[in-house]
Amino acid sequence: MTQLLLFNVFNGLIIGAFYALMALGLSLILNLSGVINFAHGGFLAIGGYLAYTLIPYLGFWGALLASPFLVALIGVAIERVLIRQLYGRDPLYSLLLTFGLAFMIEDGTRFIWGAQSLPYQIPNWLAAPLSTTYFFLTGYRVFMMALVAAVVFGLFLILNHTRLGLRIRAGTLDLETVSTLGVNVRVLRNLNFGLGIYLAGLAGVLAVGMLGLQPTIGDNLIMPSFIAIIVGGLGSLPGTLAGGLLIGVASGVTSVFLPSASEAVIYVMMAAVLIVRPRGLLGEEGRF
Amino acid sequence: MPAMNRRAADILIWFLLLAAPWWLPPAGSYIELGTHVVVYALAAMALNFLLGFTGVLSFGHAAYFGLGAYGTAMTIKYLYPSTPLGMLVGIVVATAAAAIIGPLIVRLRGVYFAMCTIAFGQVFYFIAFQWRSATGGDDGVSAWRRMPLDLGVVQIDILNSPKAFYFFVLAVFAVCAAAMAFLLRSPFGRTLLAIRENERRARFLGIPVDRHIWLSWVVSCFFVSVAGALFALMNNFVDPRALRWDQSGNFVIMAVLGGMRSFWGPLIGAAIFLVLQDYISSHTENWMSFIGLFFVLIVLFFPRGVLGLVRRRSAS
Numbered sequence A: 001m002t003q004l005l006l007f008n009v010f011n012g013l014i015i016g017a018f019y020a021l022m023a024l025g026l027s028l029i030l031n032l033s034g035v036i037n038f039a040h041g042g043f044l045a046i047g048g049y050l051a052y053t054l055i056p057y058l059g060f061w062g063a064l065l066a067s068p069f070l071v072a073l074i075g076v077a078i079e080r081v082l083i084r085q086l087y088g089r090d091p092l093y094s095l096l097l098t099f100g101l102a103f104m105i106e107d108g109t110r111f112i113w114g115a116q117s118l119p120y121q122i123p124n125w126l127a128a129p130l131s132t133t134y135f136f137l138t139g140y141r142v143f144m145m146a147l148v149a150a151v152v153f154g155l156f157l158i159l160n161h162t163r164l165g166l167r168i169r170a171g172t173l174d175l176e177t178v179s180t181l182g183v184n185v186r187v188l189r190n191l192n193f194g195l196g197i198y199l200a201g202l203a204g205v206l207a208v209g210m211l212g213l214q215p216t217i218g219d220n221l222i223m224p225s226f227i228a229i230i231v232g233g234l235g236s237l238p239g240t241l242a243g244g245l246l247i248g249v250a251s252g253v254t255s256v257f258l259p260s261a262s263e264a265v266i267y268v269m270m271a272a273v274l275i276v277r278p279r280g281l282l283g284e285e286g287r288f
Numbered sequence B: 001m002p003a004m005n006r007r008a009a010d011i012l013i014w015f016l017l018l019a020a021p022w023w024l025p026p027a028g029s030y031i032e033l034g035t036h037v038v039v040y041a042l043a044a045m046a047l048n049f050l051l052g053f054t055g056v057l058s059f060g061h062a063a064y065f066g067l068g069a070y071g072t073a074m075t076i077k078y079l080y081p082s083t084p085l086g087m088l089v090g091i092v093v094a095t096a097a098a099a100i101i102g103p104l105i106v107r108l109r110g111v112y113f114a115m116c117t118i119a120f121g122q123v124f125y126f127i128a129f130q131w132r133s134a135t136g137g138d139d140g141v142s143a144w145r146r147m148p149l150d151l152g153v154v155q156i157d158i159l160n161s162p163k164a165f166y167f168f169v170l171a172v173f174a175v176c177a178a179a180m181a182f183l184l185r186s187p188f189g190r191t192l193l194a195i196r197e198n199e200r201r202a203r204f205l206g207i208p209v210d211r212h213i214w215l216s217w218v219v220s221c222f223f224v225s226v227a228g229a230l231f232a233l234m235n236n237f238v239d240p241r242a243l244r245w246d247q248s249g250n251f252v253i254m255a256v257l258g259g260m261r262s263f264w265g266p267l268i269g270a271a272i273f274l275v276l277q278d279y280i281s282s283h284t285e286n287w288m289s290f291i292g293l294f295f296v297l298i299v300l301f302f303p304r305g306v307l308g309l310v311r312r313r314s315a316s
Helices: A002-033 A040-081 A091-113 A139-161 A163-173 A175-180 A185-211 A219-232 A237-257 A264-276 B002-023 B031-051 B062-079 B083-105 B110-130 B162-185 B187-197 B199-204 B209-235 B245-258 B265-283 B287-301 B305-315
Strands: none
Touching (some): A002 A139, A002 A185, A002 A219, A002 A237, A040 A091, A040 A185, A091 B110, A091 B245, A139 A185, A163 A185, A185 A219, A219 A237, A219 A264, A219 B110, A237 A264, A264 B110, B002 B031, B031 B265, B062 B083, B062 B245, B083 B110, B110 B245, B162 B187, B187 B199, B187 B209, B199 B209, B265 B287, B265 B305
């Protein structure tokens, strides 16, 4: 029983880490630009597919490094051409635009790489379990957790200790003032969008090793990521991180006792948070 | 003479709708597409009650559309084979769900509201998908049919005659459209417009804004569930795709495409969208890309919609 519980808590943590990685990217973009990026799941899928294509040339590690960057570049280009034009307009329009993009990306990946699930090789030594009693602790899962932790740590380092991070945080609070102080807001939003998409791409590369590679891979991750943001509190990145891990673990633990409710519990948590604390766990009062 | 123009437009639209079974086939189409357009038009107009006339963006209306559809289908299949009873159950269930979820989200605004409607909408998709024994999961609720209407004196065979079913759908649509028009002209509707134009001022005037948004939300979900019930009857089938988030997106794009600020806009948007979808999906496998591209193009070049464009042209 303990082992089962441990297994599911660990599983929940991994899933939660994915939710958090996705949600952090979404949250970055949402906070600074007011855009709900529906295409986030699409970018995640691109990350996975690019890694698949790159592995024969660069190897597993090279693909892991290169793929998210390429996805981020695509994101930067798309922001520059399409999304930039919608800043300052009703959020309805950016929502519809990214919605259309999500369709195009899903169909595009299907067109290029085919609809069927593709095999994805992770190095053998990573796939093996680390211990016989705790069979679920494969090297890959531990590695994923460590990598996600490192990336999130790095993200918060960037946000708290670099000029870019300072500007992003300031822009989240009051973009107009930041602009008045001489920061090029267009570039800032562009870079910020790229950063958010980088996280989606990274989540994609890691997720395919676990969930398999198909065009709809992002679909199951995007809704919980929205919920992670709502639970954690809009406008707060630590909140988003906590929200993602929390709903991941909650659904993992629930699956021990009531497997059919393992996803429903996420929505129940969201409803509970909205009743008790509409701004989310770590959200600021009066922001929305 | 905008009042007269509007009267003329109303007459033209009703004439086209009433005569559809006769002009659709010669125009190279079929009656079922007309039924499809009317059902989606009702859904998009219901959404627009909230989006265009209250200024609140819901991206989760598919949930209530789908609840109406599932309620209708499951009642006819399991409880009692009666079309009106099925519709009634579907509509009541969906409206009740909307009324319960409403208070949780009406305090939120803008993007946050949209995001919460998306997330709550997904709950019902998830239930329909998981609860296999009742909803058939991914396969949907099948093996049932809409029943002929029994009015006591006459029986209307809406099952086997597409024309009769079209007029049945159109009759429901007409009642709903009239009810929405009436609501929008009433003091309640004017209050909603006031909230849309300037929420803060409305609040200062002593209008209970949250309660009005809740009411508008429930009214909007009520009408969208009517459309959902008709949707189930139209297909004699319902599956989880009826309540997935891309369905919500379709309603929104229809409203935007036609023109959010006009009463008939969503009808025109629905007609254009569905005809285009029908055409594209019969010509290419990659119809999703084209629909996606369509979304992007509308947002970039056509944000005011067809009627918005017409109005601006006639104003200048």
